[in-house]
Amino acid sequence: xxxxxxxxLVLVLGGxxxxxxxxxxxxxxxxxxxxxxRVDFSQKIFYFHVPVAEASFLVxxxxxxxxxxxxxxxxxxxxxxxxxxxxxxxxxxxxxxATGILWTKVAWGVWWQWEPRLTTYFIxxxxxxxxxxxxxxVEDEEKRAVYAAAFGILAFIDAPISFFITRWAESIHxxxxxxxxxxxxEAPMLITFIIAQIGMLMLGYAxxxxxxxxxxxxxxxxxxxxxxxx
Amino acid sequence: xxxxxxxxxxxxxxxxxxxxxRTHEMITSMGLYAILTMVVYQIALTEAGEALDVRLVMPGxxxxxxxxxxxxxxxxSFVHEKxxxxxxxxxxxxxxxxxxxxAKSAGNLLFLLVVELLxxxxxxxxxxxxxxxxxxxxxxLGVVMFAxxxxxxxxxxxxxxxxxxxxxxxxxxxxVFVPLMYPLLRAAVGATFAAIIGGPGSVETFWAWMTWIAGxxxxxxxxxxxxxxxxxxx
Amino acid sequence: MQDVYSAVLPQAxYVIGAYGxxxxxxxxxxxLVxxxxxxxxxxxxxxxxxxxxxxxxxx
Numbered sequence: 185x186x187x188x189x190x191x192x193l194v195l196v197l198g199g200x201x202x203x204x205x206x207x208x209x210x211x212x213x214x215x216x217x218x219x220x221x222r223v224d225f226s227q228k229i230f231y232f233h234v235p236v237a238e239a240s241f242l243v244x245x246x247x248x249x250x251x252x253x254x255x256x257x258x259x260x261x262x263x264x265x266x267x268x269x270x271x272x273x274x275x276x277x278x279x280x281x282a283t284g285i286l287w288t289k290v291a292w293g294v295w296w297q298w299e300p301r302l303t304t305y306f307i308x309x310x311x312x313x314x315x316x317x318x319x320x321x322v323e324d325e326e327k328r329a330v331y332a333a334a335f336g337i338l339a340f341i342d343a344p345i346s347f348f349i350t351r352w353a354e355s356i357h358x359x360x361x362x363x364x365x366x367x368x369x370e371a372p373m374l375i376t377f378i379i380a381q382i383g384m385l386m387l388g389y390a391x392x393x394x395x396x397x398x399x400x401x402x403x404x405x406x407x408x409x410x411x412x413x414x
Numbered sequence: 415x416x417x418x419x420x421x422x423x424x425x426x427x428x429x430x431x432x433x434x435x436r437t438h439e440m441i442t443s444m445g446l447y448a449i450l451t452m453v454v455y456q457i458a459l460t461e462a463g464e465a466l467d468v469r470l471v472m473p474g475x476x477x478x479x480x481x482x483x484x485x486x487x488x489x490x491s492f493v494h495e496k497x498x499x500x501x502x503x504x505x506x507x508x509x510x511x512x513x514x515x516x517a518k519s520a521g522n523l524l525f526l527l528v529v530e531l532l533x534x535x536x537x538x539x540x541x542x543x544x545x546x547x548x549x550x551x552x553x554x555l556g557v558v559m560f561a562x563x564x565x566x567x568x569x570x571x572x573x574x575x576x577x578x579x580x581x582x583x584x585x586x587x588x589x590v591f592v593p594l595m596y597p598l599l600r601a602a603v604g605a606t607f608a609a610i611i612g613g614p615g616s617v618e619t620f621w622a623w624m625t626w627i628a629g630x631x632x633x634x635x636x637x638x639x640x641x642x643x644x645x646x647x648x
Numbered sequence: 649m650q651d652v653y654s655a656v657l658p659q660a661x662y663v664i665g666a667y668g669x670x671x672x673x674x675x676x677x678x679x680l681v682x683x684x685x686x687x688x689x690x691x692x693x694x695x696x697x698x699x700x701x702x703x704x705x706x707x
Contacts, residue, residue: 307593341633391677
C-alpha cells in the first residue's frame with residue numbers, strides 16, 4: 185500500500201473519529217458546571233479547541249524537524265515537507281484562534297485578553313505567517329529553502345514557550361490537562377477529548393500527506409510539460 | 415588556530431568601527447531615530463498629561479525605541495556589506511564562518527549599546543523631570559540593557575544576513591524579527607520595570623526576569639550560531 | 649431544572665459558531681485539496697497522452 189492510500193485511509197478514519205467525538209461531545213460527555221451550579225455549555229468548545237491547538241504545536245514541530253533535515257542534507261524534498269507542515273500549522277493555528285476567541289467571549293466576557301497563553305500563541309501565529317512572508321520574498325530557490333529552514337527552527341522555539349507558559353506564569357487560561365488531581369475531567373469527558381485528539385492528529389497527518397502528494401504531482405506535471413515543450 | 419580566529423574577529427570588528435568613525439552613519443541615524451521616537455511618544459502621551467505616571471510606561475517605551483532602533487542598525491550594517499561586495503569578499507577569504515557571526519554581532523551590539531546609553535539620559539531629561547527618582551541601584555538597568563542587547567544583536571545579525579538578500583529587506587526584517595524577539599522584550603520590559611519602579615521584592619523580580627533573558631540569550635545565540643554557517647553559505 | 653440550564657441558551661451561538669467553523673473549515677480544506685488533486689491528475693493524463701503521441705510519431 186503506498187503512502188497516498190494510507191493517507192486516504194487515515195483521512196477517513198480521522199474523519200470518523202472526529203465525527204464520533206463531535207456527537208459524543210453533545211450527547212454523551214457530562215456537562216461541565218459553572219461555579220453557581222448551572223450548566224456551562226461553552227465548555228463544549230474545549231473538545232475541539234484543545235485538539236486543534238495540540239495538533240498545531242505538533243505539526244509545527246515538523247517544520248523545525250524538516251528544517252534541520254534540509255540543512256543537513258540540502259535535499260529539496262525536505263524543504264517542501266517543511267513548507268507543507270507549516271501550511272498545515274497555519275490552518276490549525278487559525279482554527280485554534282477562532283474557536284478560542286469564541287470561547288473567550290463567553291467565559292471571560294471579552295473577545296481578546298492579553299494573557300500569557302493568548303499572547304504567546306498570537307506570537308506563534310505571527311511567526312507562522314512571517315515564515316510564508318519570508319519565503320515569498322526570496323527569489324533564489326536555494327536561499328529560500330535555507331532561510332525558511334533557519335527561520336522555521338528559530339520560530340518553533342515559541343511553541344514550547346506557548347505550551348508551558350500557563351504552568352510558568354500567572355495565567356487565567358485553564359490548564360485542563362495538567363495531570364494529577366487537578367485535571368478535573370471525568371471519564372466520559374476525557375474519552376471524548378482523547379478521541380477528538382486522535383482524530384485531529386490523523387486529520388493533520390492526512391492533510392499533510394495530501395498536500396505533499398499534490399506538490400509531487402505538480403512537479404511531475406512540470407517535468408512532463410518540459411518534455412512536451414522540448 | 416584560536417589565535418588566528420581572534421585576529422580575524424578583530425579585523426572584521428575594526429573594519430566596521432573604522433567605517434563608522436569615518437561616516438558616523440549608524441550612530442547618527444540610530445540616535446536620530448531614537449529622538450524621533452520620543453517625539454512620537456510625546457504625541458502619544460500628551461492628552462494623558464499629568465494624570466499618567468510616565469515611569470509606569472517608561473520601560474515599555476524605551477524598549478520599543480530600542481527594538482526599532484536596532485532594526486534600523488541591523489539593516490544598515492548588512493546593506494553596506496552587500497552593496498560594497500564586502501560579504502562576498504569575506505566569504506572568499508579563509509575566515510571561519512562563526513568568526514563572521516561573532517564579529518558582526520559584536521559590532522552591532524556595540525553600536526546598539528552606544529545609542530542606548532546616549533538616548534537613555536535624553537529620555538530621562540525629556541520625560542522624567544520632576545518625577546520620583548530610581549531607588550534601585552542604577553547598574554541594574556545596565557545589566558538588563560546589556561543582556562537584552564546581546565540577544566537582540568545576536569539573533570538580529572542572523573536574521574539581517576537573511577533579509578538583506580530578499581526583496582522586502584527592512585520591512586521583512588521587522589516581520590521576522592519582532593515576533594521572534596517577543597519573549598526577550600517581554601522579559602526586558604519586566605526587568606527594566608523592576609529596576610526603575612523599585613519597591614519591596616523588586617530586586618528578586620528583577621533577577622527572575624534576568625534568568626529569562628539569560629536563558630533566551632543562551633538558547634537563541636547557540637541556535638543562531640549553529641544556523642549562521644548555513645545561512646551565510648547560501 | 650430550568651434554572652440549571654439557564655446559561656445554555658445565551659452561550660449556544662458561540663458553541664454552535666465554534667463547531668460550525670471547525671466543520672466548514674475542515675471539510676472545505678479537504679474539498680479544496682481534492683479538487684485541486686483531481687485537476688492536476690486530469691492535466692497529467694492529458695499531457696502524458698501528448699507525450700505518447702509525440703513518441704509514436706517520432707518513431
